[in-house]
Amino acid sequence: MLKLIIPAALLLSLSACDQGAQLAQQAASSVAAVVGQEVKNQANAVIDQTMGQANEALAPLGIDASKVSSALKDKTAALIGQAIKPNASWQMLSGLTGKTAAEMGLFTAVSPIEADLNTLLGSDAAAVKSALGGAILKQEQVLYLLSEQSGRATYLLIDAENRKLEVGQLENGKLKNFASQGEALHRPSDIQALISKNVK
Structure with missing residues (x-):
């Protein structure tokens, strides 16, 4: 039976819906490596039980635990249904072209x-992932993602064969670049054109 533990201190710290969404992300990550409809049903049952127990603690704070429960179930379902499964290889990413990162x-x-992306980006990881979702x-x-929005551009290059990455953030005519050690990766034509046009 899948056990999903949500610390009481974390529940009590919630004070708004956006914090509920944060809880959903954190708790759903604990089931990211488990897939299947049966697991989803088990996870939902544990979520219902946990949120029911938390209701009394959350009610005085004006927080509806059912909203947190719903967000957590949605996040869990998304993780179970995603294309990348546990123990996936870099090479399998080539078969996923046409899909979004999310x-x-x-x-x-x-x-x-x-793991490699987080190491490469450090504190910039969250912003890059948000931009490329x-x-x-x-x-x-190479495999690549490119996002252009509000005068900014972010890209990610993936050399699946050699397990190398490159990330670029283009803003105000400047390119901030993060790259794995070794020979530079090929930049696809649309990314190179964007850099040539905008970097001063």
């Missing part, structure tokens, strides 16, 4: 690039 689960705990995976010698 659909693939590219930035979740089971993603083969997650809706970007579609494409391929031109």
Whole structure:
């Protein structure tokens, strides 16, 4: 039986819906490596039980535990349904072109690039992942994601064969670059054109 433990201190610290969403992300990550409808049902049952017990503690704070429960169930379902499964290889990413990073689960705990990407980006990881969540995976010698919004551009290059990454953030005519050690990766034509046009 799947056991999902949500610390009481974390529940009591909630004071708004956006904090409920944060709880959903944290707790759902604990089931990211488990898949299947049966697991989903078990997870939902544990969520219902835990939130029921938490209701008395949350009520005086004006927080509706059912909203937290719903958000957590949605996040768990998304993780179970994502394309990338536990123990996936870098090479399998080539078969996922045409999907968004969010659909693939590219930035979740089971993603083969997650650990290397976090190490490469450090404190910039959250911002890069947020910018690229809706970007579609494409391929031109390397796999890549590109997002352009509000005068900014962010890209991620993935060399699956050699397990190397490159991330670029383009803003105000400047390029901030993060790259794995070794030979530079090929930059797809649309990314190179964007850099040539905007970097001063």
